[in-house]
Amino acid sequence: MLAPAPGRCYIDLTVGAAGHACALLERSSPDGRLLALDADAEAVRYARSALAVFGERAIVRQGSFDNLADIAAGAGFRAVDGILADLGLSSRQLADARRGFSFQVEGPLDMRLDPAGQATTAADLVNTLPESELADLIYRYGEEHRARAIARAIVRQRPLRTTFELAELVARTVGRRGRIHPATRVFMALRIAVNDELGALERMLPQAVDLLGAGGRLAVISFHSLEDRIVKTYMRREASGCICPPASPVCRCGHKPRLRLITRRPIRPSPEEQARNPRSRSARLRVAERLR
Secondary structure (H helix, E strand, O other), X not given: OXXXXXXXXXXXXXXXXXXXXXXXXXXXXXXXXXEEEEOOHHHHHHHHHHHHHHHHHEEEEEOOHHHHHHHHHHHOOOOEEEEXXXXXXXXXXXXXXXXXXXXXXXXXXXXXXOOOOOOOOHHHHHHHOOHHHHHHHHHHHHOOOOHHHHHXXXXXXXXXXXXXXXXXXXXXXXXXXXXOOOOHHHHHHHHHHHHXXXXXXXXXXXXXXXXXXXXXXXXXXXXXXXXXXXXXXXXXXXXXXXXXXXXXXXXXXXXXXXXEEOOOOOEOOOHXXXXXXXXXXXXXXXXXXXXX
């Protein structure tokens, strides 16, 4: 969908383990360039090592993608040909017990993407928020319908310090059904809140479109409905002409479309891909192209 080619410039907003970055650089050989970002300092160190083989064609920076405009300007990237955002967590982050992202390994309730630059941890939210605010957070970001019962149990059991303590409390509170662990949505909600992931996504999208040259493409892979809804709504809005309220008899907005939708419906992983990589099962890819 990004159609990488020689001589073109790309930005990977979530470089992670550098898989997409390597593919973009290989397919834009010999002179395509890539700016790779990540908020996670450990991911940045790993990516620099993985991309060293590409020399000056790869530029790696640490930073949140909601600062995209400033980071790109500092690296000399403008009117780029493609931008990729692969949202969510990498397998490396989930497997690192010190980070506290996963209920499958015991570690501190941290969940910060940038521990050096962020003060608030998941433990802070779990142990200090009023019950009603904690329930609202779990419901809003985790879409967990048993949020109030879970929040009530958390408040009674405070303080909670580790991933196992929280996961086991949630499991005791709501019980286990099916293959998905009952704490999955709670952990997702806390991670989103700690890192302001939805706010960062909303701030990033217009910056990304501004950076694209004519014909440049924006590709976003999301893993849950809240992210996908934000991406879908933004892309459809920027692909539309008038965005005045439906009841307005005359257009007053003057809005002109800046994008063309390449994917009318999200692309989902095939059964074969899901079998190879079960974590891909909820992935949705949306792509749009800059018009002017």
